[in-house]
Amino acid sequence: MLMKSGVFQISALGAGLLALAMAGSPAFSVRANAQSAAPASAMSRALGTVKSVNGNSVVVTESGSQEVTVTVPDGARILQLAPGSTNLKDAQPATLSSITVGDRVLVTGKAGDSAGTLTALRVILMKSAAIAQEHEAEEAEWQKNGIGGIVRAIDPSTGTLTISVGAKKVEVKTASATKFRRYAGDSVKFEDAVASTLDQIHPGDQLRVRGSKSEDGLSVQADEVVSGSFKNLSGLITTIDAADGTVTLKDLATKKVMRVKITPNSNVHTLPPQAAAMLAARARGGASAARGQGAARPEGAQAEGGMGERGAGRSAGADLSQIVSRLPQQTIADLKAGDAVMVVGSQADPGSSNVTAITVLAGVEPILRASPSGSSDMTLSPWSVGGGAPEMGAQQQ
16 A cells, blocks of 8 residues: 555556656757757756746656746747547647646756756647546546455466466466566665566566456456565564654564654554454455354445445455455554554565555454464455546656
8 A cells, every 4th residue: 555545556557757867958949949959958847746836937746855946938839639649749838837746747858057957849738637537447447347465476477477366366467568576675665666577577576557357256357567575573562652653562473573664654543343243254264254253245345346545444355455445544643652553664674674554454462362363364455446636757658
């Protein structure tokens, strides 16, 4: 569960801006404008989200929260591009008045006299409303045809991966058309994922796949695969430092005391008791018993197939990542010492005792009792299929 309500921008949302940005200075020549004659070495660019517009001045927030003040003169060329497009032939002419707060822009031009300023020669624009619409459709597609689990085996000769989803094994079949993306080891943001290949996936990695599922749900023909190597922890919280945003716990599997950093980008949730009982039964191989006890749909959950963001869960057929993606967002203030938690996080140094939390899930005591060694396959996936504002400038096509 990557960031609040997910920052799982899986398709090419914003890939157009990135592809153009990565193309180098020649891609920014504005043939229709005499200003395009400026040498490539004199060109600068800004890629980010529009923070404010005042007259012909546009403030753009780039990744890392750096701000660039862009002056858009009358002669600048403004083009509107649809999300996902990588070809300027598909762009439509636009005007300065088309640019509003929240839009994504790629600006190329001349550096100003002071730091953090730029005079635009060309502005490529993606409207926030179009991004949101595209992302909503993408989110629905991942909810409907996505599944997540732990990689157990890889057969490079056939392009087949075997993943565990709870106690179930699922075959993921890939082909030449399958798109692969992979997370950086120290990242908690999907927009840091880069284009990848099958041979970069290893047993123990966490994986999410979108594609055509078989009727029995035991195989998927993959259209897109996102993978990463993440740290899974489970245990009881021993201390909480709200000011520092950290908690400590003794991991059940390794018996090592771990320090977990909870950032504004971390997801913190609490599993409803009925959902915890259902998943614990499943971890013991007793999902049918859980259904018999009426735990198939946790209190507050939607009916199967519901797409609301705040429902407490789904039917017993949903995997844990899908259930968690529908839980209300909480903060470190909602946690207390003694809480049983499951954590998935990233580590800059695999050997350290420090983890940056991607997801912290409380209310999991029944699940941990079902697997006291912490070795259960009922682990968290590091992402959700939800939608915050897409970070379009950092994806790779």
